[in-house]
Amino acid sequence: MALLLVVSAGIVLAGVFWYDGFAGHYRREVERQLSAIAELKVDDLMRFRQERLGDARLLFRNGEFRDLVRRFVQAPGDLDARGRLQAWLEQYPDAYHYSRASLLDPRGVSLLSTSSGQDWGATSLIVRSVPAVLQAGQPQFLDFFRDAAEDPPALALLIPIIDDRVPPNPMAVVALGIDPAAVLYPFLSRWPVPSPTAETLLVRRDGADVLFLSPLRFDPDAAVERRASLASTRTPAVQAALGYEGIFEGIDYRGGNVLSALRTIPDSPWHLVARIDQSEFQAPLQERLVVTVAVVVALLLSLASMLWVAWRRQRLHHFRQLADTALALQASDRELKARNAELLRFTYAVSHDLRSPVVTIKSFVGFLERDLAANDAERVAKDIGFIRNAGDKMGRLLDELLELARVGHSLHPPVEMSLQSLVADAVALVAGRIATRETEVVVTRDTWLVTGDRERLVEVFQNLLDNAVKFMGGQPLPRVEIGVESTGPQPVIFVRDNGVGVDVRHQSKLFGLFEKLDPRVEGTGIGLALVRRIIELHGGRVWLESAGIGQGTTFRFTLAGTRRADA
Amino acid sequence: MITGEPITILLVEDDAAHAEIVRRNLQDFRVANRICHVEDGQAALDYLFRQGAFADPTDSPQPDLILLDLRLPKVDGLQVLARIKEDAGLRHIPTVVLTTSDAESDVAGVYATGAGSYLVKPVDFEKFTKLMEAFGFYWLAWNRFPQ
Numbered sequence: 003m004a005l006l007l008v009v010s011a012g013i014v015l016a017g018v019f020w021y022d023g024f025a026g027h028y029r030r031e032v033e034r035q036l037s038a039i040a041e042l043k044v045d046d047l048m049r050f051r052q053e054r055l056g057d058a059r060l061l062f063r064n065g066e067f068r069d070l071v072r073r074f075v076q077a078p079g080d081l082d083a084r085g086r087l088q089a090w091l092e093q094y095p096d097a098y099h100y101s102r103a104s105l106l107d108p109r110g111v112s113l114l115s116t117s118s119g120q121d122w123g124a125t126s127l128i129v130r131s132v133p134a135v136l137q138a139g140q141p142q143f144l145d146f147f148r149d150a151a152e153d154p155p156a157l158a159l160l161i162p163i164i165d166d167r168v169p170p171n172p173m174a175v176v177a178l179g180i181d182p183a184a185v186l187y188p189f190l191s192r193w194p195v196p197s198p199t200a201e202t203l204l205v206r207r208d209g210a211d212v213l214f215l216s217p218l219r220f221d222p223d224a225a226v227e228r229r230a231s232l233a234s235t236r237t238p239a240v241q242a243a244l245g246y247e248g249i250f251e252g253i254d255y256r257g258g259n260v261l262s263a264l265r266t267i268p269d270s271p272w273h274l275v276a277r278i279d280q281s282e283f284q285a286p287l288q289e290r291l292v293v294t295v296a297v298v299v300a301l302l303l304s305l306a307s308m309l310w311v312a313w314r315r316q317r318l319h320h321f322r323q324l325a326d327t328a329l330a331l332q333a334s335d336r337e338l339k340a341r342n343a344e345l346l347r348f349t350y351a352v353s354h355d356l357r358s359p360v361v362t363i364k365s366f367v368g369f370l371e372r373d374l375a376a377n378d379a380e381r382v383a384k385d386i387g388f389i390r391n392a393g394d395k396m397g398r399l400l401d402e403l404l405e406l407a408r409v410g411h412s413l414h415p416p417v418e419m420s421l422q423s424l425v426a427d428a429v430a431l432v433a434g435r436i437a438t439r440e441t442e443v444v445v446t447r448d449t450w451l452v453t454g455d456r457e458r459l460v461e462v463f464q465n466l467l468d469n470a471v472k473f474m475g476g477q478p479l480p481r482v483e484i485g486v487e488s489t490g491p492q493p494v495i496f497v498r499d500n501g502v503g504v505d506v507r508h509q510s511k512l513f514g515l516f517e518k519l520d521p522r523v524e525g526t527g528i529g530l531a532l533v534r535r536i537i538e539l540h541g542g543r544v545w546l547e548s549a550g551i552g553q554g555t556t557f558r559f560t561l562a563g564t565r566r567a568d569a
Numbered sequence: 570m571i572t573g574e575p576i577t578i579l580l581v582e583d584d585a586a587h588a589e590i591v592r593r594n595l596q597d598f599r600v601a602n603r604i605c606h607v608e609d610g611q612a613a614l615d616y617l618f619r620q621g622a623f624a625d626p627t628d629s630p631q632p633d634l635i636l637l638d639l640r641l642p643k644v645d646g647l648q649v650l651a652r653i654k655e656d657a658g659l660r661h662i663p664t665v666v667l668t669t670s671d672a673e674s675d676v677a678g679v680y681a682t683g684a685g686s687y688l689v690k691p692v693d694f695e696k697f698t699k700l701m702e703a704f705g706f707y708w709l710a711w712n713r714f715p716q
Contacts, residue, residue: 354640354670361669361690361697362586368694369593388586505611508643517642 610644
């Protein structure tokens with residue numbers, strides 16, 4: 003049971019570690035991807051700004067362009083200067099992807115403009131920024147702005163053109179318009195791998211708000227329009243605008259959980275947010291979780307079923323052992339009871355039958371003394387005869403008692419042999435008596451095999467044959483038949499004679515030790531006791547049947563392991 | 570002695586030598602007696618119930634006393650005793666068990682079945698003689714049998 007708990011806990015823990023390891027690894031992978039993308043975009047945005055500022059500085063320091071402006075400002079009718087300036091400006095939309103290039107006078111009035119792009123009106127931020135730019139005397143980046151709600155977002159570079167002769171004289175401003183929808187947004191929205199929710203956001207702090215500078219995947223009109231309060235600190239864009247850099251887990255503009263990488267673009271008001279919905283990057287995790295749980299459950303189930311099978315097998319084994327033990331106990335109980343009865347019979351026999359000749363001997367020795375004194379020769383001879391008979395009887399009883407005792411203790415290991423061979427051996431042992439009575443012995447032709455101590459089983463047949471021949475009476479055609487009846491559940495061996503038969507009322511006495519039906523018949527009455535002892539030791543039982551006096555006798559017995567040879 | 574009629578004893582004993590011992594001990598006794606000897610339990614029952622060879626009442630008169638061995642061929646002594654005590658015509662006959670066995674179960678069984686006395690054959694000759702003498706005095710001289 004403890005082992006089961008330990009193994010189950012092990013499986014669950016392994017599942018947890020496996021999933022946890024995968025989740026950690028996977029999340030780090032997503033974070034790395036977000037960071038890498040953010041880094042890449044930051045580099046690109048920096049380069050973009052540097053290139054635009056580079057363009058501006060190039061023009062700012064260009065003496066030839068300045069000379070042309072001076073010429074045009076001093077003589078607006080100089081068509082050559084006007085034409086060359088116009089050609090110069092036209093290069094910007096053509097070669098550098100600016101949306102528009104204009105030359106403005108210090109009041110912001112447009113002097114020259116490229117043909118492309120929309121004209122900025124008198125109220126445009128560009129026009130309004132002209133005095134400040136001329137005052138600063140340096141090129142300025144005009145960050146994302148909309149002149150009106152319906153205007154698209156725009157960026158601009160303002161380059162002051164100043165006459166460098168003393169005293170310096172601000173002559174004009176070149177405005178280079180940038181359309182972010184053409185040059186920035188496509189590159190911002192590009193994501194290196196297909197993803198349904200991932201995107202890059204560009205934001206800028208604007209007072210107490212954060213201003214979204216690029217269109218959002220789920221809000222295309224957000225650029226330079228949508229705002230969020232800096233107080234909502236769980237928003238990644240807010241964190242970015244506040245200057246936080248790194249991985250941030252928060253709630254984005256749609257109210258969903260997102261994972262984001264935040265970066266600040268150096269030398270700019272811009273902050274970058276690379277974000278992905280938690281639900282998107284967690285989908286494979288959930289899949290993995292389901293797989294993990296399924297695997298753990300499957301392992302636990304198979305463990306449980308294995309244990310169940312083992313438990314069943316063990317129980318079965320246990321019950322089988324119990325049954326075996328019970329059977330063995332039953333067998334040994336039977337054996338013990340048989341031995342007890344045997345012992346009782348033995349004690350009784352000894353106390354009675356062995357004592358009996360002693361009584362005879364002592365009594366007749368007493369009579370003998372008297373008869374010798376009386377000189378009665380006839381009685382003396384009689385007395386001596388009784389004494390001799392009693393002595394002989396005692397000798398025989400002792401021999402046979404010893405024989406019976408030996409049977410119980412010296413069974414040889416069982417062997418399998420044919421019934422015919424056993425009977426043949428027994429017939430050979432009682433051949434003399436069989437021949438004297440001219441008895442016919444018939445044995446079944448079927449080959450039956452019996453198992454046991456060969457010597458003892460021969461003794462069984464020897465005693466039964468001897469018994470049959472002894473009690474033939476006046477039968478003119480003595481016959482003994484030996485065979486097997488296989489009609490019942492167990493084969494029954496029989497020894498049938500056509501002799502005097504027995505009164506079945508005396509059956510129970512027949513197998514007793516030293517019991518005889520007729521005191522005048524030779525023998526001590528041990529033969530059938532021996533037969534019963536041997537058969538019981540072989541796990542069988544013996545009984546007899548007789549239709550009565552003159553009707554012959556049939557001894558029947560069983561032996562464990564008796565079988566037909568071809569079966 | 571009283572009636573002048575000899576007392577008839579049925580001796581049931583399979584051992585010829587033991588029968589001879591009993592016969593010799595009672596032979597010279599003062600009280601006239603007649604011993605009828607049978608060798609097994611079946612013969613004893615046949616005698617008592619006048620069956621087979623014992624059909625004639627003059628040859629096999631009803632005994633006044635039965636001297637019964639227990640270990641007998643065919644039908645053992647205890648069964649013979651039970652049959653006697655079951656039978657209204659035989660029940661009154663005093664039955665003395667005379668046996669070699671002194672096993673406890675034998676003694677108890679014998680009295681339970683209704684025997685009058687249980688005697689164990691002594692191994693010693695003198696004791697056997699004394700026992701038979703006392704038996705003679707008691708049963709043949711002093712005892713009064715029903716008429």
